[in-house]
Each structure stands twice: as structure tokens, then as C-alpha cells.
Amino acid sequence: MKKSTSLFLAAVVAVGMMSASASADEKKGQKAYLKTCKTCHGNGTKGAAMHTQNEWDALFANGGANIIKAHVGTKAEATFNSDGFKEKAQDLRDFLFMYGNDSGNVPSCG
Numbered sequence: 001m002k003k004s005t006s007l008f009l010a011a012v013v014a015v016g017m018m019s020a021s022a023s024a025d026e027k028k029g030q031k032a033y034l035k036t037c038k039t040c041h042g043n044g045t046k047g048a049a050m051h052t053q054n055e056w057d058a059l060f061a062n063g064g065a066n067i068i069k070a071h072v073g074t075k076a077e078a079t080f081n082s083d084g085f086k087e088k089a090q091d092l093r094d095f096l097f098m099y100g101n102d103s104g105n106v107p108s109c110g
Helices: 002-022 026-036 044-048 053-071 084-097
Strands: none
Touching: 026 044, 026 084, 044 084, 053 084
């Protein structure tokens, strides 16, 4: 019994590590935020706190369609329509989601 429990726990830890590495990276998202969003929205703490985690999810749904729409007519419109945004969108979403105003988390960049 003890051996099967140990094997089960080891399997759970292994699966958890694999799923964490397969997801986007909030640290990369933090770098993307600081590079592209800081001038308009302030430091990471202020920027991420603009919305709740559910609101960030909605903004980044469907490839970020709603956040792209929100920046139409601004000086950032070209950035949000670029291939670079599409590459970094999931990382940026993970950063903003992790530190949304209802998360209780505070990023190190602010």
C-alpha cells in the first residue's frame, strides 16, 4: 500500500511539472508588458490591476480580439495588430491574469 501511494504521488508531481512547463510564462509576459505597455499604463502593478482575472480572460479570449479592439485608435494599435503581439499574447495574458486586481498577487516590477 505504501509503495503504491508513493508511486501515485510521484506520478502526480511529474504530471504537474509537465503541465506547468507547457503553459505560457508570466515572466515573459512581464517583460512584454514592460516593453510595450508600461509607457501608457504604468508599472506592472498598476497595469495588471486595471482588470480582474475574469476580465483579463475575456480580453485575451479568441486570440486577444477584445484587447486588440480596445486599442483601436490609440498609439498602440499597430503593436496589437503585429505578429509580435500574437507571439507574446499568451505570456502577456498570463502575467496580467496572475496579478489581476482580485488575485492578491503583486508583481516584482511594481
